Amino acid sequence: MDMVQPTVWAEALEVRAERPDLLPIAGGTDVMVDLNFDRSRPAGLLDLSRVEELATWSVDDGVVRIGAGVTYAQVESDLAELTPGLAMASRTVGSPQIRNRGTVAGNLGSASPAGDAHPPLLAAGAVIEVESVRGSRLIRADEFFVGVKRNALEPDELIRAVHVPVTGGPQQFAKIGTRNAMVIAVASFGLALHPATRRVGTGIGSAAPTPRGAPAAEEQLAGELDWDGRAPVGADVVRRFGELVADAADPIDDVRGSAAYRRHALAVLAARTATWAWDEYRAEEAS
Secondary structure, eight states: OEEEOOSSHHHHHHHHHHOTTEEEESSOTTHHHHHHTTSOOOSEEEEOTTOGGGGOEEEETTEEEEETTOBHHHHHHHSTTTSHHHHHHHHTSSOHHHHHHOBHHHHHHHTOTTOTTHHHHHHHTOEEEEEETTEEEEEEHHHHEEETTEESOOTTOEEEEEEEEOOSSOEEEEEESSSSSSSOOSEEEEEEEEGGGTEEEEEEESSSSSOBOOHHHHHHHHHHSOTTTOOOOOHHHHHHHHHHHHHHOOOOOBTTBOHHHHHHHHHHHHHHHHHHHHHHHHHHHHO
16 A cells, blocks of 8 residues: 655645545544545545644634644644634544544545534535646535535645634534444534524534534524623524524434434434533623
């Protein structure tokens, strides 16, 4: 198996154009599992871990640009205030060793329906920056996932960064599994409040062929919230929100859980995260 290890981004793009059969690898936390279990046998690997410019993040005009080499551990330590939902999700990914190696961009590249980073990215309205020798383009997170473990990348493209808006409001992430970390989610949910635009963002994980939002639920909850007066939200409102989130899912039965359980879990997770986020929003005014 070939192993190509560029040290600068331009070189990585050239290799990608010449050898689209090489599988990109950064932290390797997904790729190496597939290789070890012989689920995947690519012609070779394009190791991006030595491209130092990918391992940085920056903030510009209310958007956090997270380089493709930024790890979950970095998100936890450096971006908890700017991207709280993504930081919450990062804390549930595997063990500390995995979080020190795994990257948000790698999670996107794998495009697993159960990827922990996907729900908070959808809820925040993230955009994925991809590039090839032909140029760069931006893909909205809700358009990036095109099938089970399939993404919108062209054969010669690589993920360069993830752009995550600073929503200016509370965010939440929750998942159901046999334990909080080191487990593939049976169902997961991300929520973000966008006070400036009076909008609610959602992200559903592990309960459909691709990660997805719940537009009807977003519209319902945003219309019921007292954005200016910050009055308490009624139990019937969050219950209905949970029902609409569950309706937006398209789960299956598998060894980790039934479709019926996933729908029920999503309804509970959605109602709880909405309550937590709104309580936090109300507390911000009091402080």
